Amino acid sequence: MKINDELLNYLETLTRLSLSPEEREKVTNDLSRILEYMELVKKADINASEAELPHGAETNELRTDEPEPPYDRNLLLKNAAGKDSEFFKAPQIIE
Amino acid sequence: MELKELTALELGRRIRVKEISCKEALDAAYSVCKEEEKLNAFSLLSRDYAYSCADKVQKKILEGEIASPLAGVPMGIKANISTKNIITSCGSKMLENYSPVFDATSVARLKENGCVIMGKCNMDEFAMGSSTETSFHGICRNPWNETCVPGGSSGGCAAAVGSGQTYYALGSDTGGSIRQPASFCNVTGVKPTYGAVSRYGLIAYGSSLDQIGPMARDIMDCTEILSIISGYDRKDPTSRKMEMGFSRISEKAETEMLKGMKIGLPKEYFSAGLDPEVKEIILRGAKKCEELGAYVEEFEFMTPEMMDCTIGAYYIIACAEASSNLGRFDGIRYGFSAKEEDLARQYTESRSKGFGLEVKRRLMLGSFVLSAGFYDAYYNKAQLIRSRLTKLWNSALDNYSFILSPVAPHSAYPIGENTDDPVAMMLGDVYTVAVNMAGLPAVSLPAGFTRDNMPVGMQLIGKAFDEPRLFRAAHSFQMATDFHRKMPDKSLGGGNKQCMKQ
Numbered sequence: 001m002k003i004n005d006e007l008l009n010y011l012e013t014l015t016r017l018s019l020s021p022e023e024r025e026k027v028t029n030d031l032s033r034i035l036e037y038m039e040l041v042k043k044a045d046i047n048a049s050e051a052e053l054p055h056g057a058e059t060n061e062l063r064t065d066e067p068e069p070p071y072d073r074n075l076l077l078k079n080a081a082g083k084d085s086e087f088f089k090a091p092q093i094i095e
Numbered sequence: 096m097e098l099k100e101l102t103a104l105e106l107g108r109r110i111r112v113k114e115i116s117c118k119e120a121l122d123a124a125y126s127v128c129k130e131e132e133k134l135n136a137f138s139l140l141s142r143d144y145a146y147s148c149a150d151k152v153q154k155k156i157l158e159g160e161i162a163s164p165l166a167g168v169p170m171g172i173k174a175n176i177s178t179k180n181i182i183t184s185c186g187s188k189m190l191e192n193y194s195p196v197f198d199a200t201s202v203a204r205l206k207e208n209g210c211v212i213m214g215k216c217n218m219d220e221f222a223m224g225s226s227t228e229t230s231f232h233g234i235c236r237n238p239w240n241e242t243c244v245p246g247g248s249s250g251g252c253a254a255a256v257g258s259g260q261t262y263y264a265l266g267s268d269t270g271g272s273i274r275q276p277a278s279f280c281n282v283t284g285v286k287p288t289y290g291a292v293s294r295y296g297l298i299a300y301g302s303s304l305d306q307i308g309p310m311a312r313d314i315m316d317c318t319e320i321l322s323i324i325s326g327y328d329r330k331d332p333t334s335r336k337m338e339m340g341f342s343r344i345s346e347k348a349e350t351e352m353l354k355g356m357k358i359g360l361p362k363e364y365f366s367a368g369l370d371p372e373v374k375e376i377i378l379r380g381a382k383k384c385e386e387l388g389a390y391v392e393e394f395e396f397m398t399p400e401m402m403d404c405t406i407g408a409y410y411i412i413a414c415a416e417a418s419s420n421l422g423r424f425d426g427i428r429y430g431f432s433a434k435e436e437d438l439a440r441q442y443t444e445s446r447s448k449g450f451g452l453e454v455k456r457r458l459m460l461g462s463f464v465l466s467a468g469f470y471d472a473y474y475n476k477a478q479l480i481r482s483r484l485t486k487l488w489n490s491a492l493d494n495y496s497f498i499l500s501p502v503a504p505h506s507a508y509p510i511g512e513n514t515d516d517p518v519a520m521m522l523g524d525v526y527t528v529a530v531n532m533a534g535l536p537a538v539s540l541p542a543g544f545t546r547d548n549m550p551v552g553m554q555l556i557g558k559a560f561d562e563p564r565l566f567r568a569a570h571s572f573q574m575a576t577d578f579h580r581k582m583p584d585k586s587l588g589g590g591n592k593q594c595m596k597q
Contacts, residue, residue: 007463014462015418016425016442017455027456030517034410034460037518041407042472044400044480052482061336063329075196081432090427091438 001035003028098123099259100582103168103316106262110167111156117149117167117211124169124213128260133241136254138174138232140214141181145169152209164319166209171255171264174215175222176307177296178202185298186218186230186248189424189431189449199296200331201265201307201324208323213261217251220451221421222269222300224248225523227276228514229453236510238280238583239549243507246276252310253280257550259582263311263320267297269304270409271502271527274539277310278502278552281541283569283579284310285317288559289534290335292321293328299420301413302333304531313579314538314569321562337560352571354388359495361396364526370505373551376543377501380553380572384499387571391499397487404480406521409528411464411477418461424449456517481532488533488556497568498556500526502539506549526554536562538569541578550578 008028012018019027073086082089098106098120109115128140149169155161172178175185177195179202184190198206217235219227227235227250235250237243238258245254249266252273256264257280266273268286277284285308292307299305309320327336360381365374385391426432426445433444450458464473491498503523513520530537535556542553555572557565573579 008459010466011459011462014466015455015458016422016439016446017450017458018443018447019455023452023455026452027459030456031460031463033518034521035463037521038407038411038473040400040404041411041476041480044404044408044476046476046479046483048475048479050479050482050486052485060332061327061334062332071196078196079193079429081426081434088427091436091441093438 001032001039003031003035097259099127100580101262102312103170103262104164104319107164107166107168111164117153117156118146120167121145121149121169121211121213124261127258128213131238131258131260134236134238134245134254134258135217135233136235136245136251136258136260137171137214138184138186138217138230138251139182141212144181145211145213148211152211155209161209163208163323165205165323167211168262169211169213170205171213171216171252171261172202173249173252173264173266174218175267175298175300176202176265177298178212178215181212181215183215183298184231185222186220186232187450187454188231190298190429191231191431193429195296197296199307200293200328202296204324205265205320216249216255216264216266219248219250220454221298221417222248222267222272223417223453223457225271225275225520226513227251228510229451231451234510237507240507240547242509243549244279244510246279246503246507248272248276249284249310250276253277253282253284256280256282256310256312257583263309263316265307265320265324266310267300267305267307268531269301269413270531271524273308273310274502274527274537274552274554275524277539279507279550281550281552281578281581282310283313283317283541283573284308284539284552285321285562286530286537287321287325287562288536289531290333291325291337291339291536291560291562293331293334295328295330299416301416302420303416304413306531313573314540314566317538318566335560339560339562351388352567353384356389356496356568357494358384358389358391359396359491359498360391360393361491361498361500362393363396363399363402364500365393368504368522368525369501372545373501373503373505376545376551377499377553380542381499383572383575387575394491394494396491397484401480401483401487405484405529405532406525408477408480408484409524409532410460410521411473412481412532414457414461415465415474416461418458418465421450421454421458484529485533488529488535492535492558496557497565500554500556502526502552502554506545506547506551530556535559536565538565540569540572541581542576543578544581
């Protein structure tokens with residue numbers, strides 16, 4: 001399958017990425033080759049009746065719903081680029 | 096024997112009987128790190144922390160407060176496993192300055208047993224790679240030939256253990272990322288059953304595939320490490336309440352362990368595409384198992400069509416999960432931040448500047464296969480292939496105690512050889528990815544060397560949660576061979592693979 005500009009723009013939106021012109025060329029070529037290889041998956045003769053949960057998924061081990069002491073706020077803010085004494089700071093969302 | 100040639104348990108014993116102190120062991124290890132700096136196996140050395148830790152563990156050993164066989168032994172941790180107050184970068188600019196406020200459960204359990212963390216091991220960025228060439232901290236090199244890759248993504252762990260810089264390491268394996276670098280660097284590596292080890296604190300790549308596992312000189316070390324880190328964790332609902340019943344592997348020869356075992360060799364794994372030298376080494380390994388009393392036979396495992404679509408199915412699932420998992424990196428709560436005024440630009444610029452190209456490519460592939468119009472043809476299909484593969488594996492393991500196979504189609508290749516060809520890089524994972532998809536345990540054992548003196552590992556795959564029996568079989572093999580004790584002697588070469596792409 002060929003990756004065109006429209007599809008690449010769409011994938012940039014989905015992934016919240018913006019590729020440089022050099023990256024666009026490389027990624028376009030690479031993804032086209034990878035998807036050509038992935039044709040083997042599309043062509044596999046296998047249908048929905050074979051569907052089974054992955055190993056381990058049938059027995060999620062849930063813990064009891066008990067509250068635990070929260071993390072110290074300062075620790076949670078420690079790695080943030082923008083913060084004040086209480087909150088993470090982010091660009092304005094609401095006008 | 097030099098200190099660096101000891102196994103972790105051997106060093107642990109010397110520390111316990113006071114032949115050597117924790118500090119002396121650490122001094123010696125850091126000295127080897129200095130000699131082997133060029134390999135770039137560690138992305139960060141945590142000296143202050145390590146010496147402080149060695150001091151505390153030494154006191155506890157002297158006061159009888161800690162009796163673990165691994166107490167005081169220096170070790171390394173892959174850079175995607177959270178260590179409290181030690182930078183955990185995942186080999187990425189995105190997390191270059193990220194310092195976790197908690198330990199991964201597996202790290203916490205090792206700390207209770209007196210581990211001494213020397214530093215964080217280099218890795219492919221966010222575990223996306225098979226050669227440790229995509230790290231933000233620079234490429235890692237193979238200790239057996241510095242012009243070759245160590246494998247990946249736990250290449251730093253393998254290079255550090257393989258060169259004697261550290262005695263064991265914790266890696267992670269999503270599609271072969273412990274086993275393949277173990278094979279390339281002459282190290283023993285284990286990918287446990289999915290659910291055997293808590294993933295809490297492992298920065299996720301493919302959540303239904305990832306497992307943390309040990310890398311060390313031999314399977315006895317790996318057994319001890321796994322007995323400490325495995326077991327249910329209430330912070331990880333995918334960890335299982337399964338008592339695997341590890342008992343110490345006897346130090347006496349357990350060559351009896353393979354007697355009567357039936358080992359299957361998948362016919363399709365030994366056909367075109369496998370390097371003839373690697374094939375010869377693996378078949379010699381199989382022959383050794385026969386000499387030790389196992390019954391070894393070739394069997395038809397899967398159709399050529401299934402063989403062909405295994406890798407594609409794996410990459411579809413792994414990249415789809417990654418595209419979701421790496422959505423958390425937005426430059427707000429942690430990680431690289433572009434500090435834009437507009438929210439959408441904040442996300443886009445932080446991610447575009449923070450991630451490397453390989454990560455971007457995989458995120459785009461992952462988003463593509465999950466997107467409207469393509470979801471059924473790719474992602475759903477890949478999951479159906481996964482269901483069938485799982486049945487094939489379980490059916491094979493109903494007939495055989497273990498499956499024996501190569502780990503990779505070749506030994507370590509020159510740095511730069513595959514960086515321009517993403518499909519060639521993917522094809523190198525042909526023998527490892529299906530094991531993750533089925534959630535089974537597997538070990539990579541040093542099995543021999545090519546004529547270029549490059550290591551080759553042999554893979555043994557067992558039933559889910561059958562690690563104790565799998566490890567006893569591996570121990571039998573290692574009691575009868577000495578490949579795992581060999582260390583690089585650069586004077587012997589590996590000299591034919593000199594080329595390195597500019």
